[in-house]
Amino acid sequence: MVVTLGGLVTALAVTFAVVAVGSTVPILPTGAAVSATAVLAAHYSPLAVPMVVAAGGLGAYIGDAVTFAICRAGGEALTRRLRLLRQPWRIAETVRDRLQRRPVSALLVSRLVPGGRIPVLLTAAIVGLSWRTFIVSNVAACALWAATYSAIGLLSRNVFPQPWQGVVAAIIIVLAAGQVAGWVERRRQARQDRISAGAKS
Template sequence: MITFGGLVAAAAVMFGVVAVGSILPVLPTGAAVSATAVLAAHYSPLAVPAVIAVGGLGAYLGDAVTFAICRAGGEALTRRLRLLRTDWKLAETVRERLQRRPVPALLVSRLVPGGRIPVLLAAAIVGLSWRTFIVSNIAAALLWSATYSAIGLLSRNVFPQPWQGVVCAIVVVLAAGQVASWVQKRRQKAKDAGAEVTP
């Protein structure tokens, strides 16, 4: 049986994992949201929106810190971390997408493995305003949190016990991330091979 205190503790841990994982991308942020959503649904369906809000807040704060670091470091940070090649055409394309449709651009960058930091870095380099980032990232962070909560809720409907749903949600999110990363690497490898063949 999930208690209110247990749910609050799980939400606090999730917030920490998501906030820190949004700055240092080594923690499974999506899995944390999915697992907490499963626990919340077993406690009460009314608790799920709170999990979405707390997950979104953690993602938003982590993104804001990352964006601030990228703006402070700029081109020097780009060269040092080698996260984004100095391809100004690519950076300009990212800037245009962020300015025309910032919410989808920021949301997709969160959903694609390894996509968030290069997009935030490109946005910082080409001068995306703080105002645009602050307003747009609210919706992007909440939509991201809702997406991973939905993944958790789907697993909850399959398994009767909370721990089974939690394990399933974590496995599904991590496996999906690995598959997406593998596909992305294969596409990049094929693109690089095509570029070498072209005279």
């Protein structure tokens, strides 16, 4: 399998579209798309890999901005409801503090943890995170996210000689890593819930 310039450009465009849509409607494997494209780019030329990071990062940034805007549009009603429920509001305040102290790491972790991005963006909108903070911080978060998944693709490319083998391996690795991360997060949440329940009793 030979990777041509036209094939690379098509792969970059598809990656951008998949990540942008998947960052708004979380039904597409955005990380797997970036990793798979990084494999193809590396087989074409190692110098093409930064283009994958750029395409994936830009798609993620646009998708996050759309999601954040939607959350802010509906955030006023949710804010009023949360203020009536002290525990959820305290959780929201904790997330806000993390976003204000370390916004880049908070947004990056929300992207790396399966199912973590939209709750964090929703909480950020509810507690009033400014557009300026979001816009500046999310540039670095999306770039680091895209670079992380591109690195996974490069690892697969170095192990398998054929591009299609690396693509398949990258997708499997990303999906498996997502499942493991989700399991760890569920265990952590369950432990925190037990601790909270014990404290109340």
